Amino acid sequence: MNVMMSIQIIPKPNDHEDVIEYVDEAIRIIDESGLNYRVGPLETTIEGTMSQCLSLIDKMHSKMQDMGSKSTMSQIKIYQSEAHQRITDLTHQYDEKNG
Template sequence: MSIVNVGFQVLPKTKGDNSYQIVDKAIEVVQKSGVKYEVGPMETVMEGELDVLIDIVKRAQEACITAGASEVMTYIKIHYRPEGVTLDEKIAKYR
């Protein structure tokens, strides 16, 4: 299976002003997963096998619910190329 990039953004619906703390729980799921990732101001981008990354997104959504969100809207972007695509090739020239 080829390496892909998946970018995702969770938007938890909450009562109160704790949406950043809930998003932090979603990011913790990514951090604990062991995949390569970059957290940005609007989304988190991961690198790996598509099935693995989609499972991480599902677990991140569930973490938001467990942390107190009543619902979660999730936006997902997938960059697929048969020979694979890496985060480094996209951002190396900016580092």
């Protein structure tokens, strides 16, 4: 695992439809991938290979369309390093303060 990817998925459902069920479904897809992840208030960070992360984006966008979203936008950040870094390597000092 040499990639950390953060994704904020922004579906545009039908008028007056809540986006929460769409976001919950995207998180379910991430969970079923078996990859390590952390849900944050504005985005979810996932650890995996580049191909695993890109495949998740494809699956999430396809599911949004299947659920009836008129359009879907994602904001994505990818961090790739030769060092085997994990989410907790970058957040442990803050986790202790907030835990």
